[in-house]
Amino acid sequence: MERIVGTTVRGLRGPIINEGDQLGELAVSTILKAAEIEGFAIEDKDIFALTESIVARAQGNYATIDDIAADVHDKFGDETVGVIFPILSRNRFSILLKGIAKGLKKVVLMLSYPSDEVGNHLVDIDELDIKGINPWTDVLTETEFREHFGYKKHTFTGVDYIEYYKQLIEAEGAECEIIFSNNAKTILDYTPNVLTCDIHTRVRTKRILTNQGAEKVYGLDDLLIASHNGSGFNETFGLLGSNKATENSIKLFPNNCQPLVDRIQTKIKEATGKTIEVMVYGDGAFKDPVGKIWELADPVVSPAYTAGLAGTPNEVKLKYLADNNFSDLRGEELQQAISEYITNKNEDLMGAMESQGTTPRKLTDLIGSLSDLTSGSGDKGTPFVYIKGYFDNYTN
Numbered sequence: 001m002e003r004i005v006g007t008t009v010r011g012l013r014g015p016i017i018n019e020g021d022q023l024g025e026l027a028v029s030t031i032l033k034a035a036e037i038e039g040f041a042i043e044d045k046d047i048f049a050l051t052e053s054i055v056a057r058a059q060g061n062y063a064t065i066d067d068i069a070a071d072v073h074d075k076f077g078d079e080t081v082g083v084i085f086p087i088l089s090r091n092r093f094s095i096l097l098k099g100i101a102k103g104l105k106k107v108v109l110m111l112s113y114p115s116d117e118v119g120n121h122l123v124d125i126d127e128l129d130i131k132g133i134n135p136w137t138d139v140l141t142e143t144e145f146r147e148h149f150g151y152k153k154h155t156f157t158g159v160d161y162i163e164y165y166k167q168l169i170e171a172e173g174a175e176c177e178i179i180f181s182n183n184a185k186t187i188l189d190y191t192p193n194v195l196t197c198d199i200h201t202r203v204r205t206k207r208i209l210t211n212q213g214a215e216k217v218y219g220l221d222d223l224l225i226a227s228h229n230g231s232g233f234n235e236t237f238g239l240l241g242s243n244k245a246t247e248n249s250i251k252l253f254p255n256n257c258q259p260l261v262d263r264i265q266t267k268i269k270e271a272t273g274k275t276i277e278v279m280v281y282g283d284g285a286f287k288d289p290v291g292k293i294w295e296l297a298d299p300v301v302s303p304a305y306t307a308g309l310a311g312t313p314n315e316v317k318l319k320y321l322a323d324n325n326f327s328d329l330r331g332e333e334l335q336q337a338i339s340e341y342i343t344n345k346n347e348d349l350m351g352a353m354e355s356q357g358t359t360p361r362k363l364t365d366l367i368g369s370l371s372d373l374t375s376g377s378g379d380k381g382t383p384f385v386y387i388k389g390y391f392d393n394y395t396n
Contacts, residue, residue: 006389006392007387007389007392008040008387008388008389009370009371009374009385009386009387010034010038010040010374010386010387011374011375011380011382011385012030012031012034012382012384012385013030013381013382013384014026014030014382014384017058018057018058019057019058019059019060020060021057021058023050023054023055023058023260024260024263024264024267027050027264027384028264028267028268028271030384031048031268031384031386032272034386040388042268042272042274042276043274043276044274044276045275045276045277045308045390046274046276046277046386046388047278047279047309047367047385047386047387047388047390048264048268048276048277048279048384048385048386049278049279049280049281049367049368049371049384049385049386049387050281050383050384050385051280051281051282051371051372051375051384052241052280052281052282052298052303053243053251053282054383055254055257055280056232056251056252056253056254057251059254059255060232061232061233061234061251061252061253061254061255062232062245062249062250062251063224063228063231063232063233063242063249063250063252064099064248064249064250065095065099065102065172065248065249066099066102066248067099067224067229068096068099068100068102068103068223068239068250069102069103069172070103070228070229071103071224072100072102072103072104075216075218075222075223076103076104076193076195076216076218078104078105079104079191079193079216080104080105080106080107080108080190080191080193081100081104081106081107081191081193081194081195082108082187082188082190082191082193082195083097083100083107083109083110083194083195083197084109084110084184084187084194084195084196084197085111085112085117085196085198085201085205086109086111086116086165086197086198087116087117087118087120087197088111088116088120088122088159088161089120090157090159090164090244091243091244092243092244092297093197094164094165094168094244095245095248095249096197096220096239097165097168097169098168098171098172098248100195101168101169101170101171101173101174102173102174105174106174106175106176107169107174107176107177108177108178108187108190108191109165109166109169109178109179110178110179110180110181110186110187111161111162111178111179111180112180112181112182113128113135113140113180113182114127114128114135115292117198117199117200118199118293118294118295118296119287119288119291119292119293120154120161120291120293121152121154121155122149122152122161123152127148127149131148131149133148135182136183137183138181139180139183139186140181141178141179141180142162142166142177142178142179145178145180151163155290155291156291156293162178165178166178177190184196184205184208184209185208185209185212187209188209188212188213188214192213192215192216193214193215193216194209194216194218195218195219196209196217196219197219197220198219199297199298199299200296200299202219202220202221205219206219219240220238220239221236221237221238221239221240221299222238223239224238224239224252225238232251233252233255234253234254235255235256236255236303237253237299237303240253240298240299241253241282241298241299241300241303253282253298253303254280256304257280257303257304258304260304261278261279261280261304261306262278262306264278265277265306275308277305277306277309278305279302279304279306279309279364279367279368279371280302280303280304280305281301281364281367281368281372281385282298282301282302282303283296283297283298283301283368283372284296284369284370284371284372284373285301285361285365286369286373295369295372301362301364301365302364302365302367302368305364309363309364309367310363310364311362311363312361312362312363367387367390370385371385
């Protein structure tokens with residue numbers, strides 16, 4: 001029978017995961033049960049993805065604001081500290097900020113503008129043009145920002161993050177001064193001690209500050225890289241990738257996930273004889289066209305994956321072939337020509353015109369985005385995602 005369905009994606013429901021649960025065994029039983037109930041076959045090159053959140057929950061990878069405060073104070077003591085380039089997020093940064101402020105006496109909070117690193121806007125960029133303000137050169141105080149732009153609330157959350165962050169800092173007993181700049185070197189006019197909170201630009205920011213003579217420079221990836229009095233930790237990313245758990249605690253990005261994905265792959269092989277690929281995923285890597293938010297607030301999309309998910313796609317563009325290489329063909333003859341072209345395509349199509357527009361991003365970034373959109377961040381209850389046919393092409 002002719003096959004007319006390509007990639008299929010299923011969100012799988014599983015039990016609520018708690019600390020100490022044997023996640024590998026639960027994942028395997030969920031896959032086998034879903035295949036039996038839904039009537040699909042487990043095949044080679046299928047993909048199973050599980051969200052980082054349940055991995056961290058099973059690991060019990062949590063920390064409190066007191067744990068954060070102790071680590072911050074160990075690193076900075078009683079110095080005034082510049083806390084620069086945080087993202088604007090109740091879920092991602094508010095609890096971190098409480099812990100940071102609790103460990104310090106004075107915070108100079110430097111916010112990037114018109115938006116943070118992942119696209120959360122303090123003010124619309126058109127308003128900067130109207131006011132004649134250049135965000136790449138102009139430094140604003142809190143008073144100056146308010147005089148120009150007033151009080152703005154986030155498009156989706158309805159929060160004035162300037163006021164919100166200031167209140168969080170002061171509630172922990174620290175003095176707070178807020179400035180606005182996109183130049184990391186600006187903070188050195190206020191203090192030589194800096195905690196940089198950016199995610200994807202953190203290496204460059206640290207380098208700039210160090211080269212400019214900063215005395216102490218740390219990033220979120222330097223905090224809780226080891227357990228502090230029994231706390232959770234992440235040896236690679238520190239506080240990056242963490243989420244709010246309670247009003248006084250966070251769930252960190254999971255530690256050392258590679259043994260988990262390898263174990264799930266092995267267990268499925270033992271049960272079915274098939275080799276599936278397995279990955280842990282966090283945020284997808286895509287941008288919202290309305291709120292202008294770039295979704296990726298985790299340091300990476302996937303902290304662990306099996307070997308078959310390494311690399312990038314190697315695909316040709318069907319419409320390019322139809323409009324160019326085989327523009328004189330129609331119907332079955334066209335289908336046959338394209339199928340033969342795909343079958344005999346080069347192993348590396350980088351730079352070839354036939355591959356233009358095929359989005360040669362990392363496989364884990366593409367599949368992680370697909371999985372994140374499937375599971376969502378709300379009450380779907382599908383932290384497991386099963387994908388079939390992702391590696392198929394027109395010839396299969």
